[in-house]
Amino acid sequence: MNTFIHFMERRFIPVANKISSNRYLKSISTGSMALLGVIMLGSIFTVITSFSWEPYQSFLTTTHIGTVLNYIPDFTIDLLGLYMAFSIAYCGASIFDIKDQALGTGLISLVSFLLLSPITVNAKSQTSFLNVTYLGAKGVFVAIIVSLITIQLMKFFVKKNFTIKMPDGVPEMVTKSFTSLIPAVVIAALFGIVKYLFSITSFKTATDFIYTLLQEPLQSLTGTLPAFLILILISNLLWFFGIHGSMTVLPILMPIFLGYLASNTTAVAAGKAVPHVINFGLYDLACLGGSGATIGLVTCMFFFSKSKRYKAFSKIVFPSGLFGVNEPVIFGMPVMLNVMLLIPFLLTPLVIVTLGYVLISLGVITAPIGILGAGSLPPLVHGIVQGSLSFGIYELFATAISMLIYFPFFKALDNQAVQEEREAAEKDVSKDQN
Template identity: 30%
Template sequence: MFNQFIDKLQKIANPIANKLNSTKEFVAIRDGMIATTPVTIVGAVGILMANLPFLDKFAPNVNTFLVNFFSQLGTISIGMLTVTILIAVANSYSEQLKINKLYGIIVSFLSFLVISNFSYKGAGEVAGKAVEKLSVANVIPTALFSAQGIFPALITTIISLKIYHYFIKRDITIKLPDAIPENVTKSFTSIIPMFVVLLFFLVVRFGFSLTPYGYFSDFMYQMFTQPLLALGDSIWAIAIFILIQQLLWFFGIHGANVVGVVWRPILLTMMAANLDAYNTGHALPYIVSLTFWEVYSGVFNFAIPLTLIFGCKSERAKSMGKFSWIPSIFLVHEPFMYGLPVVMNVYMFIPFIFVYLLQFFLVYGLAVLHIAPIPVVPVPWTTPIILSGFISTNFNIMGSLIQILLIVVGFFGYLPFVKAMDKQFLKEEQGL
């Protein structure tokens, strides 16, 4: 009966996952998001160096120098994250559509600027004096290029390139004689499609100017970005994402890649908001972010090879544990996922989903209680366990200790199920 249940789930999950993985828009967003990793890491180094713990106590002059020297690195990279994402996604989507990548990036960026609010209203400073209600026109607010602008940028990029591709594909372009150099021909080819795209977004801009929102970017932030971030910070919404991710993994589909198409932009936006707050000395607005997810959830599955080594007697299980534990330290879990396998293994179905959820609820609760430090400094996803918890929490040893706790919980959660599987392996090895 359990096998029939698994078969039914597989028939539902596989077509959906395969469809998402083959959709150009999803692939572009996924690949574009991944491509921004170097920028966030470089920015994190700047923020880390500008916020070294205790340095202001015993070397204030050195601390002041580091703050002044490195703070702009974080501001430029994280503060301009929307631009980086837009360029990366536009580049990837242009490649998917087989259009000129340079002009794809240009038309996407210009479209985003057209629908954006070039004004600022709020508290500020004029001639060294604080002003509670300040209104400035013809400026680009920095918030537009940081966390606040990510979702408007993604939507305008996809729409603008779809329109652009429509005209290019149907050859609705200016045509020049063959004798004209190719680089000149390419630039003229883009004129009509680019004009139509920007005209479309000018109409959108005008339409929103007649509404209470004023601008498409402001509408997106209030009606789309804020609800998504509230969803992303909801423990129950995260639990649903985890459930879907683990189910897909169980069926042999890379769950993180599929779910990440929707999930990663939300986490990345929350990470940027946390970094902005951290860099300016404010309280972190979110518990969960991309950094939190990679640092803490990345260790959840490390318990599996440990149970194989220390909780099993069969040669098959022990050898797989010994083979896979070192890659798993660097969050490369595929060796035991497909080698044991965890995939389609009825013994692992329950713990793979519910132990993972238990570990998440535990670390989330500890973070709410201010026991688990919230990782804020991005580290490369292959940073070894323990070290990642230490660095990402600004050299807080509790980050490493929480990772160890999660591994211990996972070990004892998996142990009875792994032992049951090991008994079957032993019978097979003994020919029983």
């Protein structure tokens, strides 16, 4: 075990630290998380309209309430690429030290993204319009690439002072607008050239090129259970060594899962099965109670502790664990570098995710939609919010599995704590007698 820990400290952790602190990945992650409100808004209305009870669906149809409710996902989740083009550039500007130009960077990125989006012309009516398909999940990767390029070009112009200087006394917003004018002209011209170059290829658009050569293969890779389990294992290994493993793994999964979310909500709204089972919902299952699926650990601690130490500690970690916050147990118990808990900490998420995936594949439970940001909800409630009561019920079962796996390891620690407390008490008695 010491050899393993030494290897992790020398080889694995430095690489993980570099990944988690990478400013490009951090920009993507931060920009995606900033859209949580928009994503949740669209997801909530999708869930409201997705219950398959026939009288309820008839009510929504006859009253036209369903039509009204479906407007919201159309303009939130289904335009995810559009929002990401702004959000990643806006958040990334601060990360790349051009915070004063954050708004301008976000707007230029948004313009550039729209510039690359194809315009469809209706020959009959002589009208043209943007194809919203390219503004949603299909455009997520283009949005990411455009925003990151925009940040770097804006940073180059600002740091080199290739900007228009305004005299003192000019309002701040006007000054910022003129500061970003030269970069905006260059960036827009650049993406205009890119748009033309793609138009003379067989792909026709940058979105189709990226989607065909990059997004589809990546989605196929991260959409497989073995690849997903490996990422979960890496995340929890990092947590064991005190590093925020989720910050290493989520930037990789975030753009893929956001694409899945749009596809899943569209399918559910149409009354179809969830096409992408491995999504944020399954990731939340792996983090039931927090990374390492520690809900079983804190539940065992709360109900079965014999030692004074863990009885007192459980009153803090059990309530927070129910809502997916397990930093207190990771760093306070601690789970970090606690060899006694390494096996259950790594094994539990893999077991409950694999079993959940198998049950979904067999049709025993319904797959979650994959709503981002629902991970802080307790078991059962989380599954219901994800649009699947059966998945919520499975979360309760997964909690029981987590308890069974963690129990023998926790009891060993608890018995050790009881023994230490008994010996300390005996020493105190000896001192008093002397």
